[in-house]
Amino acid sequence: NAGVTQTPKFRVLKTGQSMTLLCAQDMNHEYMYWYRQDPGMGLRLIHYSVGEGTTAKGEVPDGYNVSRLKKQNFLLGLESAAPSQTSVYFCASSFLGTGELFFGEGSRLTVL
Amino acid sequence: AQKVTQAQTEISVVEKEDVTLDCVYETRDTTYYLFWYKQPPSGELVFLIRRNSFDEQNEISGRYSWNFQKSTSSFNFTITASQVVDSAVYFCALKLDTDKLIFGTGTRLQVFP
Numbered sequence: 001n002a003g004v005t006q007t008p009k010f011r012v013l014k015t016g017q018s019m020t021l022l023c024a025q026d027m028n029h030e031y032m033y034w035y036r037q038d039p040g041m042g043l044r045l046i047h048y049s050v051g052e053g054t055t056a057k058g059e060v061p062d063g064y065n066v067s068r069l070k071k072q073n074f075l076l077g078l079e080s081a082a083p084s085q086t087s088v089y090f091c092a093s094s095f096l097g098t099g100e101l102f103f104g105e106g107s108r109l110t111v112l
Numbered sequence: 113a114q115k116v117t118q119a120q121t122e123i124s125v126v127e128k129e130d131v132t133l134d135c136v137y138e139t140r141d142t143t144y145y146l147f148w149y150k151q152p153p154s155g156e157l158v159f160l161i162r163r164n165s166f167d168e169q170n171e172i173s174g175r176y177s178w179n180f181q182k183s184t185s186s187f188n189f190t191i192t193a194s195q196v197v198d199s200a201v202y203f204c205a206l207k208l209d210t211d212k213l214i215f216g217t218g219t220r221l222q223v224f225p
Contacts, residue, residue, distance in 0.1 A: 026214055031169050033213075035215075040217060041122075041147060041217060042118075042215040042216055042217040043157075043203065043215040044215075044220050045212055045213070048212065049210060050211055056211075058212065077166060088155070090157065092157075097207075097210075097211045098162070099145050099147055099205070099207040099213055100147075101149075101157070101159060101213065102159070102164055103154045103156050103157040103158070104156065105155055106155045106156065107153070
């Protein structure tokens with residue numbers, strides 16, 4: 001049972017480059033989330049989705065875009081990467097809004 | 113404003129010691145949910161427990177126990193007879209009647225043999 005899978009696991013970008021992080025879940029969950037984790041900051045919500053075709057902003061949405069074209073996938077895009085976006089990104093999903101989140105293994109992104 | 117505070121940045125104990133991780137939350141809502149998550153060295157966060165604001169009963173699960181006190185807005189987590197495998201970062205989180213979880217900054221627990 002794969003659960004929540006994130007790709008890629010590691011990526012190094014130069015300032016101004018773009019990239020997309022893919023999150024896939026096989027639990028048929030309605031809700032999906034993207035968080036970033038930075039030292040001393042805990043996890044901060046970037047964007048989330050409560051169902052296919054819907055997205056909403058979290059605490060720190062600037063510089064990111066998301067799409068949920070299929071229920072099982074939630075994409076996080078960086079159009080023009082900045083060093084401040086160096087972080088570990090976590091995708092999570094949940095059955096409706098229970099708060100019991102299932103997390104992926106994380107994607108470490110470095111922007112030079 | 114809603115907020116979760118985990119004042120303990122890092123705790124170190126020796127195996128078999130008991131350890132308590134503190135969590136203090138702020139909200140004006142009467143309906144809310146509290147959570148604890150564990151992040152082991154592998155990185156993937158794992159759900160441990162969920163409590164709703166109307167249930168102040170303490171909970172015990174093996175060596176883990178949780179103490180919820182609305183009077184002090186706290187939801188503390190105690191590990192009894194700690195083991196090396198308990199070494200991880202532990203996050204407390206708050207959910208209001210919305211779809212979002214608000215996480216604390218985490219407490220890193222190191223258990224030495």
